[in-house]
Amino acid sequence: MKPLPFVIDDRLAAAGDTCPLAGHLDESGYELGDHEFSLPEGIDYDLVLTNAGEGILATGLVRAHVVGTCDRCLEDAEFDVAGEVDGYYLFEEPERLGEDEDEADYELVAPDNTIDLSVALLSALVMDTPFVVLCREDCAGLCPVCGANLNDGDCGHAAQIEAQREADRLESSPFSALAGLDLGASEGDDSANE
Ligand SMILES: [Zn+2]
Ligand SMILES: [Zn+2]
Numbered sequence: 609m610k611p612l613p614f615v616i617d618d619r620l621a622a623a624g625d626t627c628p629l630a631g632h633l634d635e636s637g638y639e640l641g642d643h644e645f646s647l648p649e650g651i652d653y654d655l656v657l658t659n660a661g662e663g664i665l666a667t668g669l670v671r672a673h674v675v676g677t678c679d680r681c682l683e684d685a686e687f688d689v690a691g692e693v694d695g696y697y698l699f700e701e702p703e704r705l706g707e708d709e710d711e712a713d714y715e716l717v718a719p720d721n722t723i724d725l726s727v728a729l730l731s732a733l734v735m736d737t738p739f740v741v742l743c744r745e746d747c748a749g750l751c752p753v754c755g756a757n758l759n760d761g762d763c764g765h766a767a768q769i770e771a772q773r774e775a776d777r778l779e780s781s782p783f784s785a786l787a788g789l790d791l792g793a794s795e796g797d798d799s800a801n802e
Contacts, residue, residue, distance in 0.1 A: 609635055612726040614657070616664060616717060623661040629668075630654045633729070640734055643741060645676045653729055655693055662702075663714065664723055666695035670732045676741045680749035681757050691736035695728030 612633060619627040631653060637646040655668035671690045678685040696714040717723055748758035753765040 609638065609726045609730045611724045612729065613722045613724055616721045616723065620657060620659045620664060623659050625659045627657045628655070629657055629666075629725075638730060638733060640737055643676055643737075645674045645737065647672050648675060649673045651729060651733070653693065653725075655725070660696075662700075663696055663698035664717065666693060666697070666723070666725055666728055668693045670729045672733060674733075674737065678743035678747055679741050680747045681743060681759055682750065683743050683757065683759075685741045685743040687738065687741075689733055689736040691732030691734075693725075693728050693732040695723075695725060697723040 610633070614629065619625060633651040633653070635647050635651050637644065639645070649672070651670055651672045653668065653670045655666050658665040658667070669690055670693055671688070673686065673688055676685050676687075677683070697717050698714050699717050701716060715723070715727065743759075750756065751758055751763050751765050753769070754763050756763040756765075758766070
């Protein structure tokens with residue numbers, strides 16, 4: 609992702625000062641694990657920057673229309689994300705970290721008094737990106753035999769596989785050997801009636 613620098617100016621000079629920051633970024637896409645996502649309409653963000661005393665807090669929302677690939681049928685899968693931004697930029701490197709603090713929880717304000725908001729925006733997008741990407745919730749996926757997209761229609765293989773499974777099940781059943789036997793029950797009944 610391209611950097612999104614913001615200059616800390618007089619509006620944020622004192623602790624408690626806040627400054628709204630909204631805008632649009634023409635970002636083309638991002639990656640997450642094995643997934644690649646494109647952003648045909650870029651990213652919109654709506655933030656509030658706050659001077660929190662020891663640093664600048666960036667909170668708000670990032671929104672985007674995302675196009676990825678369906679995990680089941682490999683066609684395009686489109687969805688909207690609205691991620692909560694939570695960025696923290698310290699004025700100075702802390703002398704020592706508290707027990708609960710992690711270096712990854714903050715960045716530093718650069719010597720030229722700027723912060724780069726792109727990392728916070730990207731992680732907000734990633735946080736709201738689904739782990740499993742589907743074109744629709746009930747996507748039927750691809751046929752394991754011929755590779756046809758089952759959302760477009762039934763290629764017939766599913767019924768064949770099901771019939772084969774049923775045949776295998778009957779064959780392996782301990783009762784299948786009995787199915788062909790005449791146990792002579794009717795003759796027994798006849799003699800009991802006499
Ligand atoms: Zn699909
Ligand atoms: Zn098929």
